Amino acid sequence: MAYETWSKEALIARLTELEAEKESAPRKYPWKTFDFSSYPRRKIALKFCYSGWAYNGLAIQLDPTPLPTVEGVLFEALAKARLIDRDAGLEGCGWERCGRTDRGVSAGGQVISLWHNYTLVLNRILPSTIRILAWSPVAPDFSSRFACTSRHYKYFFAPDGLDIPRMSEAASLLVGGHDFRNFCKLDPTKQLTTYRRRIISADIKPVAGGTAVGMHVLDLKGSAFLYHQVRHIMAILFLIGAGLEPPSVVTALLNVEVGAEGDPSLPVVDTRPEYQMADALPLMLYECHYSPGDVKWQAEQETDAELGAGLFHQMHSIQARSELFAALNREFLTAAAAHHVPPTSYLPLTATGFVPDGKTPMNVPLGGAEFRRSVKYTPLLQRNRGDHFEVVNERWRVGKGARRDERRKLLEDDGDE
Known part of the structure; x- marks a missing residue:
């Protein structure tokens, strides 16, 4: 056929026709049904990292999301490799996560536990933004969430316009057992009545190595954390660092x-x-800690032929490429500085001596190179306050919670015979 004389619409129609014929044609080697019950399985824990900016959070969602979720991608990879039964869903493989991270948040050592059929082959299927680091056999009653003894978070930031010693002093006040209700977002669906948590350590220090030189990090370790607790803590530390x-x-x-x-x-x-x-x-959720007797992390050893495509090589290449972009962006900034004068910095107030006058705009840091531009500042203790958690809990119970319970009851009644 002389396809070069066809119109665009005719070509599209022909391609659609050919695709339909291909799908309807009998396969030479039909797909075989995979019987998961015929193979032994064991319970394992998986340690993995992921780039949070590429995903709509960790937890798989029932409704469509703008970006894929980490759990959704990981579940599909496990199912594609036939390491778990897709039809059985998350419940069918006993899926549990150590901690939930929100949209944009990364992890360097997240952990899930599940019943698994075979050895680790996932990194060949998963995208480069999710990497399985290690696995461990675990006891049948192991829970990646409840067996976790502590969690380690890291929050990276540039020190520009910030008084680091004041931030370090403030961070040290977080250590110990405290009621952190003012450092989190209330989640009435959980009906929490206590907000007491224990912070093991809270340190602010420079980041060493590579193009990250000059960056700082909050190293925060605790037994458990509340909803959005780390991001609320960091917001307060930024206000303190700004003076x-x-x-x-x-x-x-x-x-x-x-x-x-x-x-x-x-x-x-x-x-x-x-x-x-x-x-x-x-x-970043940097690490989830467990008792030595609960997990023994193992990694598949690469052969000499695989070393060039191995996990460490892949991660090293990703870092090298990101440093290349950082170097280029630094040169762009240098080129711009030759023609544009940097704006006056009024923060931190402890260094500049500036007194907010209600006219001069200040860039109040929010992290992630984001700022809130403000000409006046209201001290935290003078601001409007939210409702008490008991009020928030009760409002949810008689509102959305009651409607949810009613829907469940109707579903249960419909199922009765």
């Missing part, structure tokens, strides 16, 4: 009742003042 708040505001926000922080003269802050949490992009 807009004193480090002592951390103690005040932890003082949810008289004497909670040991000083009866402190103001009581039992509901959270209104403030914007920090950006998700620089946040």
